[in-house]
Amino acid sequence: MAFGNTLTADAHRGETFHYMMCNPPYGVDWKNYAAPITTEHDSEGFKGRFGAGLPTTKDGQLLFVQHMVSKMRDDERGSRIGIVMNGSPLFTGGPGSGESEIRRWLIEQDLLEAIVALPTDLFYNTGIQTYIWLLSNRKPVERRGKVQLIDASSERFWRSMRKSLGSKRREITDEARNEIVRIYHEGLNGAAGYGDISKIFATTEFGYREIRVERPLRLKFEVTLERLGQIRGHNRFGDLGDRGEEFLEAIEQNVGGQVWMNREDFLPVLGEALKPFGRLVTAPLKKAIIEILGEADEDAAICLDAKGRQEPAPKLRDYEVVPLKDDWREYMAREVEPFVPDAWVDLSCTDARDGKVGRVGYEINFSRYFYRYVPPRPLAEIEAEMKALEVEIAGLLNEVVA
Numbered sequence: 001m002a003f004g005n006t007l008t009a010d011a012h013r014g015e016t017f018h019y020m021m022c023n024p025p026y027g028v029d030w031k032n033y034a035a036p037i038t039t040e041h042d043s044e045g046f047k048g049r050f051g052a053g054l055p056t057t058k059d060g061q062l063l064f065v066q067h068m069v070s071k072m073r074d075d076e077r078g079s080r081i082g083i084v085m086n087g088s089p090l091f092t093g094g095p096g097s098g099e100s101e102i103r104r105w106l107i108e109q110d111l112l113e114a115i116v117a118l119p120t121d122l123f124y125n126t127g128i129q130t131y132i133w134l135l136s137n138r139k140p141v142e143r144r145g146k147v148q149l150i151d152a153s154s155e156r157f158w159r160s161m162r163k164s165l166g167s168k169r170r171e172i173t174d175e176a177r178n179e180i181v182r183i184y185h186e187g188l189n190g191a192a193g194y195g196d197i198s199k200i201f202a203t204t205e206f207g208y209r210e211i212r213v214e215r216p217l218r219l220k221f222e223v224t225l226e227r228l229g230q231i232r233g234h235n236r237f238g239d240l241g242d243r244g245e246e247f248l249e250a251i252e253q254n255v256g257g258q259v260w261m262n263r264e265d266f267l268p269v270l271g272e273a274l275k276p277f278g279r280l281v282t283a284p285l286k287k288a289i290i291e292i293l294g295e296a297d298e299d300a301a302i303c304l305d306a307k308g309r310q311e312p313a314p315k316l317r318d319y320e321v322v323p324l325k326d327d328w329r330e331y332m333a334r335e336v337e338p339f340v341p342d343a344w345v346d347l348s349c350t351d352a353r354d355g356k357v358g359r360v361g362y363e364i365n366f367s368r369y370f371y372r373y374v375p376p377r378p379l380a381e382i383e384a385e386m387k388a389l390e391v392e393i394a395g396l397l398n399e400v401v402a
Helices: 031-047 061-069 098-108 174-185 225-233 237-255 263-280 283-293 328-336 379-401
Strands: 019-022 080-086 112-117 130-136 146-151 159-165 168-171 198-202 207-214 219-221 294-296 318-323 359-362
Touching: 019 061, 061 080, 061 098, 061 130, 098 359, 112 174, 146 174, 207 328, 219 263, 225 237, 225 283, 237 263, 237 283, 263 283, 283 294, 318 328
Parallel strands: 019 080, 112 146
Antiparallel strands: 080 130, 112 130, 146 198, 159 168, 207 318, 207 359, 219 294
């Protein structure tokens, strides 16, 4: 051990270890000492400790993970790491974020061996649920390319303490601890009857591509008193000087009285109406007029850009999460196109690392893998309980009055 701030001053620089354990602070802000960490990330990359990425300054747990990985030994035995963290490092941060990129690096490098979900109320200073991450750079052959998730949070694995210690109200018994270790050591899962507690997944199970789905812009145009008022109130209306009202009158006389369902037909007519005002019609003003007079309409013609390509509608833009093991084209054909035939994928939205369509993200959602459906209680049972409580409350009130 060495005294100091682990993240800003590497007291064991150049040293490696076979075994490491850590319980970093949960959700601690590292903004006040971010400078040396950011500098190390930017200047040293993977030669330093934080090459995989930087999480948000609101939580530095994944910085500790990278610090420990940098201390792994590259010999025959390799290294093993056990680190206790809260749930945030499992899923915080979307594709491209520091958190997601760190998870991606750990999983794609096949360093993550298992994660164990622990019961709540185990620590004297917090009652939140925690997780043990187990990492290794020398996985056994049968574990390579896989990650084991163990849900040891149920009553099966803890007992209440006779006397609480702050927020610590539970403890894991020796028997439960031995069972958890055995499930992990032997890689037990559904095939051994432990499917409700332990599941083993391929590393690709936790990855996905977030693809940007666009829909065509369709606009209809109509001049109304309300929209003319919006033009008058726009901050660029002053560009017209004392010809403002004349300008609005020209629009109403030349463009009003008709609904235009095709922008390609509308713009030339609008241009002719504005021509007498010459340079007074600045580009920002003209853009504002088009935006004010136009509105989305599914029956309108598709708007095309200067190269004849469909323009996307920003308000209709959506994102689809495609499992990494699936092809995004097949996903679109199966999940999107039957319901939104005119949708398409923005091929320019690519991953910064592999250059392929869609940004890659990684998350580990325990709730999804270990969800247990609990049917709601019968209404008759709830009603009877409420009536009993009403009677009890009435009795208590009578005692107070008496």
